[in-house]
Amino acid sequence: QQPVQSPQAVILREGEDAVINCSSSKALYSVHWYRQKHGEAPVFLMILLKGGEQKGHDKISASFNEKKQQSSLYLTASQLSYSGTYFCGTETQGGSEKLVFGKGTKLTVNP
Amino acid sequence: DAMVIQNPRYQVTQFGKPVTLSCSQTLNHNVMYWYQQKSSQAPKLLFHYYDKDFNNEADTPDNFQSRRPNTSFCFLDIRSPGLGDAAMYLCATSPGLSYEQYFGPGTRLTVT
Numbered sequence A: 001q002q003p004v005q006s007p008q009a010v011i012l013r014e015g016e017d018a019v020i021n022c023s024s025s026k027a028l029y030s031v032h033w034y035r036q037k038h039g040e041a042p043v044f045l046m047i048l049l050k051g052g053e054q055k056g057h058d059k060i061s062a063s064f065n066e067k068k069q070q071s072s073l074y075l076t077a078s079q080l081s082y083s084g085t086y087f088c089g090t091e092t093q094g095g096s097e098k099l100v101f102g103k104g105t106k107l108t109v110n111p
Numbered sequence B: 001d002a003m004v005i006q007n008p009r010y011q012v013t014q015f016g017k018p019v020t021l022s023c024s025q026t027l028n029h030n031v032m033y034w035y036q037q038k039s040s041q042a043p044k045l046l047f048h049y050y051d052k053d054f055n056n057e058a059d060t061p062d063n064f065q066s067r068r069p070n071t072s073f074c075f076l077d078i079r080s081p082g083l084g085d086a087a088m089y090l091c092a093t094s095p096g097l098s099y100e101q102y103f104g105p106g107t108r109l110t111v112t
Helices: none
Strands: A004-006 A009-013 A018-023 A030-036 A043-049 A054-057 A060-065 A070-075 A084-091 A105-110 B004-007 B010-013 B019-025 B031-037 B044-050 B053-056 B064-067 B073-078 B087-094 B107-111
Touching: A004 A084, A009 A018, A018 A084, A018 A105, A030 A060, A030 A070, A043 A060, A070 A084, B004 B087, B010 B019, B019 B031, B019 B087, B019 B107, B031 B073, B044 B064, B073 B087
Parallel strands: A009 A105, B010 B107
Antiparallel strands: A004 A018, A018 A070, A030 A043, A030 A084, A054 A060, A060 A070, A084 A105, B004 B019, B019 B073, B031 B044, B031 B087, B044 B053, B064 B073, B087 B107
């Protein structure tokens, strides 16, 4: 079951904040976040395991609400380099080795 | 640097002509994945290996096959490419269960 990401696209000015959401209809074991720039491979950002933890990565952080079966990615003080498409990948069974990716959120950061 | 390498980066093949894409890794990861990604879409898992154990997705067409002769290499064979198979094919590796995935640069396949 493919997770649902929102919004589909967002346009920011440099320095603004953004939140990208990922929700699932199934119980989640883990949520992965990746960023893909045009014509390039996805790059791993972070992984959150069930337990409601929040992780940080420079000015990019994420939370995972196991009960609500959703995760959010927070980008603060956005930089031009943040532009790209953000995918969440969800794992619904621990140790299944595979992810199902959402359709992605296209983030554009303008000067 | 440890990495995931895909060859070729661009492949043009004719309708129905078999094609093989290759992936190699220096990360010594147990798990290797093949994804298909069409324009503006999410990567779609085709199959994956955990060591030598092959796991095929239920909706992966029979036209797609894979081989993993050793830990470092994995191949994607498309027996009779159709126009609908034109896409970016991404190889990824992972140290194991529920770990992050490391993607190669991809092979863009064009079918004429």
